Amino acid sequence: MQIEYPTTVSDAVDVLASWPDATLLSGGTDLMVEVNYRHRRLDQVVALRRIAELAEMDSAWIGAGVTHARLERSPWQGLAEAARTVGSPQIRSVGTIGGNLGTASPAGDTFPFLAAVDAAIVLRSASGVRTLPWDEFFTGPKQNARRPGELIAGVQLPEAVPARQAFAKVGRRSAMVIAIVSACVTRNEDGDVTVALGAVGPTVLRARQAEAMINAERRLTDTMLDEFQRLVADEVQPIDDIRASAAYRRHASGVLARRLLERVW
Amino acid sequence: MKLNINGHETVVEVRGDENLLWVLREELHLKGAKDACLQGECGSCTVLMDGEPVCSCLVLAADAEGAEIVTVEGIGTPDEPHPIQQSLVDHGAAQCGFCTPGIVVSAYHLLETHPSPSEADVREALAGNICRCTGYGAIIRAIGDV
Numbered sequence: 379m380q381i382e383y384p385t386t387v388s389d390a391v392d393v394l395a396s397w398p399d400a401t402l403l404s405g406g407t408d409l410m411v412e413v414n415y416r417h418r419r420l421d422q423v424v425a426l427r428r429i430a431e432l433a434e435m436d437s438a439w440i441g442a443g444v445t446h447a448r449l450e451r452s453p454w455q456g457l458a459e460a461a462r463t464v465g466s467p468q469i470r471s472v473g474t475i476g477g478n479l480g481t482a483s484p485a486g487d488t489f490p491f492l493a494a495v496d497a498a499i500v501l502r503s504a505s506g507v508r509t510l511p512w513d514e515f516f517t518g519p520k521q522n523a524r525r526p527g528e529l530i531a532g533v534q535l536p537e538a539v540p541a542r543q544a545f546a547k548v549g550r551r552s553a554m555v556i557a558i559v560s561a562c563v564t565r566n567e568d569g570d571v572t573v574a575l576g577a578v579g580p581t582v583l584r585a586r587q588a589e590a591m592i593n594a595e596r597r598l599t600d601t602m603l604d605e606f607q608r609l610v611a612d613e614v615q616p617i618d619d620i621r622a623s624a625a626y627r628r629h630a631s632g633v634l635a636r637r638l639l640e641r642v643w
Numbered sequence: 644m645k646l647n648i649n650g651h652e653t654v655v656e657v658r659g660d661e662n663l664l665w666v667l668r669e670e671l672h673l674k675g676a677k678d679a680c681l682q683g684e685c686g687s688c689t690v691l692m693d694g695e696p697v698c699s700c701l702v703l704a705a706d707a708e709g710a711e712i713v714t715v716e717g718i719g720t721p722d723e724p725h726p727i728q729q730s731l732v733d734h735g736a737a738q739c740g741f742c743t744p745g746i747v748v749s750a751y752h753l754l755e756t757h758p759s760p761s762e763a764d765v766r767e768a769l770a771g772n773i774c775r776c777t778g779y780g781a782i783i784r785a786i787g788d789v
Binding site (some may be wrong): 379381383403405406407409410411413415416419420422427445465466467468469471472483552553554626 | 658659660681682683684686689692695696697698699700701702703705706708709749752767768770771773
């Protein structure tokens with residue numbers, strides 16, 4: 379195994395130019411499980427932990443190296459609440475948003491927030507910068523649009539992030555669980571609502587019909603809530619797996635989104 | 644490679660993709676951190692890395708170079724147990740004891756960062772440490788009484 383320890387993004391992309399298929403190591407909380415169980419062998423590794431600029435965060439930027447522990451204390455409620463549900467203190471202290479994006483699990487806990495606020499993922503390589511909207515970055519279960527030689531640099535948030543945000547997740551306990559369903563609902567000052575759901579499709583998704591309905595009505599009656607819940611449940615694309623049935627996930631998606639809508643109203 | 648373990652610079656040989664837990668146990672014979680799930684679920688291998696609790700099974704040993712590692716052996720000894728360890732003894736908070744080192748490290752980090760934790764803080768801090776014997780009651784009382 380060969381390993382490089384760049385300390386700047388510029389050095390990291392130079393290493394990746396010569397090792398385009400190198401394994402990128404951030405917190406290691408996903409990667410090392412595969413290594414420990416001999417599902418993956420490490421050949422060339424680029425360790426990213428020492429790159430201070432990847433850990434930068436400001437009002438519209440979250441560097442790929444920002445840990446979930448730091449996101450717990452970030453100003454975005456929908457992201458902070460999501461980060462708090464990731465794993466355990468031991469996982470949150472090293473696991474990063476960039477690693478979460480690199481793994482691209484359909485159940486990635488930070489993704490409903492990123493989709494709900496229309497975040498973009500910034501990729502750097504020796505040949506330049508690519509900025510992909512979230513729905514172009516995620517291409518399938520555990521698949522993303524990062525190309526060989528590219529590094530996930532961070533997340534660009536829009537200038538105006540909706541002020542009201544709420545996140546919730548369904549699982550067997552409040553820690554150490556992979557989401558059965560996760561959801562983030564936002565509402566901006568104009569009253570526009572967005573709804574994003576995780577673990578109920580090949581990638582995180584937006585419930586566009588439910589959004590359109592509630593944004594046209596702009597009222598929150600019991601009838602509206604029933605319709606909103608029904609539309610969300612119709613729009614998700616869940617599967618049966620070891621954690622839950624598709625039918626349960628569909629039902630829970632509607633219920634979760636409805637509760638979050640009431641919370642941000 | 645060089646590792647800083649419990650305040651001492653130590654030179655170890657790593658072949659490649661060993662995790663930090665393996666190096667601690669097999670190279671350095673520090674057997675406090677336990678080898679169990681190897682996937683970050685159980686917390687029995689918890690150590691501090693640069694002051695933060697981590698599962699040592701999920702740290703690539705080669706990536707720990709330059710970090711300050713504290714294991715349970717650096718927190719207390721049989722002759723001079725840390726107050727957390729003494730409180731666990733006093734409360735009868737260990738049965739098989741397998742999870743105890745990881746719990747000591749997690750509790751140590753909690754008390755370093757929150758000297759007067761609420762019961763909810765203690766439960767949250769231990770969310771990643773699984774104990775299959777005690778039901779946690781005595782452990783939580785022990786840490787609350789340190």
